[in-house]
Amino acid sequence: MLHHRSGDLENRGHLRDIEQACILQITLFVPIGTNISVIDAKADAIRAKFGTEQSHTVDGHNVLIRSSHKEPAMPDSDGKWYMQPISIEYQII
16 A cells, blocks of 8 residues: 655645746655565656656646655654655746
């Protein structure tokens, strides 16, 4: 069982017509006792999908992926889940 939570740390809502730098934060969760290679492989797949220094068109806007980074999987504060944060830094041009 794999769960995720995501959020846009700067630009909530619709894409703007002005240039903005933002970070998309995605956090993956698997139950403690699950092999963390599962969560690590999913994090790598997400980073590969977004790419780095690649442009994507979203709703007619050019979105440049500046960088992506994943943290190591770690237990959450309750000790019930492993969580792995992924940060995607992007710019709307």
